[in-house]
Amino acid sequence: RKEVEQDPGPFNVPEGATVAFNCTYSNSASQSFFWYRQDCRKEPKLLMSVYSSGNEDGRFTAQLNRASQYISLLIRDSKLSDSATYLCVVNRDSSYKLIFGSGTRLLVRP
Amino acid sequence: SQTIHQWPATLVQPVGSPLSLECTVEGTSNPNLYWYRQAAGRGLQLLFYSVGIGQISSEVPQNLSASRPQDRQFILSSKKLLLSDSGFYLCASTTPGTRNTIYFGEGSWLTVV
Numbered sequence: 001r002k003e004v005e006q007d008p009g010p011f012n013v014p015e016g017a018t019v020a021f022n023c024t025y026s027n028s029a030s031q032s033f034f035w036y037r038q039d040c041r042k043e044p045k046l047l048m049s050v051y052s053s054g055n056e057d058g059r060f061t062a063q064l065n066r067a068s069q070y071i072s073l074l075i076r077d078s079k080l081s082d083s084a085t086y087l088c089v090v091n092r093d094s095s096y097k098l099i100f101g102s103g104t105r106l107l108v109r110p
Numbered sequence: 111s112q113t114i115h116q117w118p119a120t121l122v123q124p125v126g127s128p129l130s131l132e133c134t135v136e137g138t139s140n141p142n143l144y145w146y147r148q149a150a151g152r153g154l155q156l157l158f159y160s161v162g163i164g165q166i167s168s169e170v171p172q173n174l175s176a177s178r179p180q181d182r183q184f185i186l187s188s189k190k191l192l193l194s195d196s197g198f199y200l201c202a203s204t205t206p207g208t209r210n211t212i213y214f215g216e217g218s219w220l221t222v223v
Contacts, residue, residue, distance in 0.1 A: 034211070043200055043214040044154070087154070089212065096142045096161060096204065097169075098212055102153030 001026055004090050006101035014109055017078045021104045023088030024070045033064055034089040035073050038103065044087055047073075078108045112137040116201045116215030123222055129174075129188040131218050133201030136182070143184040144202040144212070145176055154200065160184060196222045 005024045013019050025033075033050035048055065050062040050071050061074040071090075075082055088101040113136045123129060135141050142161050146154040156169045158176035166176050173192060177185045184201055201215040 036212075041198075041219075043217045045214070046211060049211065096206070097156065097159060097167075098144065098202075098204070099156060100146070100154040 002101075003027065003092065003099045004088055004101040006086075006088050006104045008102060008104060010105040010107050012107045012109060013078055015078055015080060017108075018074065018076045019078060019106065020072055020074045021086055021088075021106075022070050022072050023090075023101050023104075024068075025088075025090040026069070027090070027092055028066075028069060030090045030092065032089075032091040032098070033062075033071050035060075035062055035071075036087040036089055036100075038085045038087055044100075047086070075106075078106075080108050080110065082106060083108045112141070112203050112205065112213045114201055114203055114213055114215035116218055118218060119216065120219045121221070123191050123220065125193055125222055126190045129186070129191050129195070129220070131186040131199055131201070131220075133184045133186075133215055134182055135184075135203045138182075138203065138205045140181060141203040141205050143178060144204075145184065145186045146200045146202060148198040148200065150197070158186070191220075191222045193222050196220055 003026050035047040036044040037047045038044040048057050048062050050064050054063045059076045063072045085103040085105045087103045116133045144159045145157040148154050160166050160178045174188050199218045202212050204212050
């Protein structure tokens with residue numbers, strides 16, 4: 001089993017749609033969770049950290065479910081500019097090793 | 111926030127040639143430093159990470175090596191490149207005590223021919 005798993009997609013949605021991605025992790029000792037966005041041929045950029053209580057930033061909402069060992073990202077009112085690959089990041093064993101999922105590709109169409 | 115300088119941005123190297131990618135970090139002290147590789151259409155694979163000068167942890171067996179000669183300098187090297195070494199190499203940094211938020215350099219595109 002991979003340490004961090006994501007559905008590769010692509011998720012193809014119309015503008016204005018709501019879309020959700022999940023990411024599962026295998027190590028119950030993990031403590032840091034993030035969502036990153038990566039555009040084609042660019043470096044990943046931080047979208048949001050994921051806190052235990054869940055957090056929201058505009059159209060984006062992140063949730064953490066420790067019991068089931070997954071994090072989620074919800075995007076409301078999708079924009080064309082949201083088209084990108086979304087990477088889930090988890091630290092291993094509460095250490096500084098940050099492990100990336102392989103990413104979920106989102107395509108927002110007009 | 112941190113700024114990470116990574117170079118060169120693009121390089122094409124023949125099989126068997128050496129490699130040196132360099133990364134420097136500004137805006138923080140005592141960072142944890144990382145080298146990741148991303149093959150075309152794939153996720154990021156952790157290659158090396160370092161928690162201090164001269165301290166290197168290797169994640170996967172390979173013909174690459176890393177060194178950290180100074181606190182904010184991280185170097186990725188190879189003596190003889192393989193075709194399979196082609197990919198997008200990313201240097202990254204986190205600062206302990208900041209919830210491990212990771213910052214990336216702009217990456218280096220390596221094509222081995």
